[in-house]
Amino acid sequence: MASIVDERGFNQGFKLTFAQRVRLRRRAEAIVHELRLPANRSDLGQVHVLELGCGTGELAAELAQLTNAAVTGVDLSPQFIAKAAAAHRIRGLQFMVADLTKPPPELERRRYDYIVGNGILHHLFHQLGPALTMAKEWLRPGGKIVFWEPNIANPYVYLIFSYPSLRKLARLEPDEMAFSGRYIKALLQRVGYHNVRVDPRDFLLPNIPAPLVGTVAKIGDVVERFPVVRLAAQSLFIRAEANPF
Numbered sequence: 001m002a003s004i005v006d007e008r009g010f011n012q013g014f015k016l017t018f019a020q021r022v023r024l025r026r027r028a029e030a031i032v033h034e035l036r037l038p039a040n041r042s043d044l045g046q047v048h049v050l051e052l053g054c055g056t057g058e059l060a061a062e063l064a065q066l067t068n069a070a071v072t073g074v075d076l077s078p079q080f081i082a083k084a085a086a087a088h089r090i091r092g093l094q095f096m097v098a099d100l101t102k103p104p105p106e107l108e109r110r111r112y113d114y115i116v117g118n119g120i121l122h123h124l125f126h127q128l129g130p131a132l133t134m135a136k137e138w139l140r141p142g143g144k145i146v147f148w149e150p151n152i153a154n155p156y157v158y159l160i161f162s163y164p165s166l167r168k169l170a171r172l173e174p175d176e177m178a179f180s181g182r183y184i185k186a187l188l189q190r191v192g193y194h195n196v197r198v199d200p201r202d203f204l205l206p207n208i209p210a211p212l213v214g215t216v217a218k219i220g221d222v223v224e225r226f227p228v229v230r231l232a233a234q235s236l237f238i239r240a241e242a243n244p245f
Contacts, residue, residue: 003171004055006077011171013055013119014206019213021058023204024118026217028062030201031116031146034239037067050074050112050138053120057084057095063116064093072112074098101127103134111140118148121184121238125177133191142244145193149236151200152178157234181236193240200224200233 003011014020037047047069051060054073057080064071070092075081076099084095098104101124115135124131135145150157160170161178181198188196203220204213224230 004080005171007079008173009171010173012053012077012080016058017207018210019204019208020206022213022217023202023206024058024062026204027118027148027202028059028066030148030237031063032066034144034146035067035069035114036144037069046070047114048072048110048112049114049116052100052115052117052135053123054080054084054095056080057088057093059116059118060084060093060095061088061090064088064090068092069113072096074100076100100124100131100134110138112138112143113140114144114146115139116146119150121147121149122178123173123176125179126175129187129191132188132193136192136242139242141242143242145238145240145242147236147238148202149184149238150178151233151236152180153200154232154234179236184236184238188238188240192243194243196240197238199237200230200235201237202233202235205234 004013004015006012047067049063049067049069049071051063051071051073054060054075057073060071060073063069073084073093073095075084075097078097081095081097096104096106115138121128121131139145150161152158152161157178160166161172181200185196185198201224203223204217208216224233
């Protein structure tokens with residue numbers, strides 16, 4: 001698959017094929033469905049959403065357009081953040097360079113209603129407990145996290161992450177690792193999140209030929225209704241809440 005590579009030479013996402021655009025839009029809509037947005041649109045600017053690992057900003061831009069909320073996208077790559085800021089000029093949307101293992105003061109000072117991400121947690125696999133704990137501290141009471149992550153139970157994902165030659169071919173970072181739904185659910189509960197839900201979702205790959213995208217998306221939506229089959233979906237859809245007090 002055509003990938004976006006950062007300054008270090010590692011794959012950090014997929015180029016915007018037609019399939020990837022549709023995939024991102026569907027993921028953004030699924031995230032928005034999990035948000036409790038005020039009915040009065042004039043209050044939306046008071047809702048703060050933080051996207052971790054925003055890359056070149058496409059998901060953050062989708063969220064900003066769909067919600068009119070205040071959306072902040074952060075990423076380790078200055079190159080990606082520069083591209084995101086240049087490409088997406090939307091009211092309430094901003095981008096910031098941030099190393100999530102050493103967050104800047106600007107992140108620590110503000111509290112967010114929602115923290116979201118698309119394929120970022122597996123990059124933090126060996127620091128996942130501390131990273132999720134830190135994210136919980138950035139949430140307002142009762143705030144929520146919503147993430148999409150690769151599902152290690154998917155055959156393609158398993159192969160890419162399990163064999164050194166394929167990891168090298170896919171330009172994976174040395175420490176990144178996909179995980180199971182059971183693993184992330186147990187970890188979220190252990191570090192203090194509530195109402196944890198993890199569902200295998202999405203069979204739409206980024207490089208599916210454009211004429212087939214609609215058909216594959218519809219078939220995937222049907223297949224996801226069958227519990228055993230959906231276990232092999234490409235991604236995990238993760239939702240959890242911070243303590244309301």
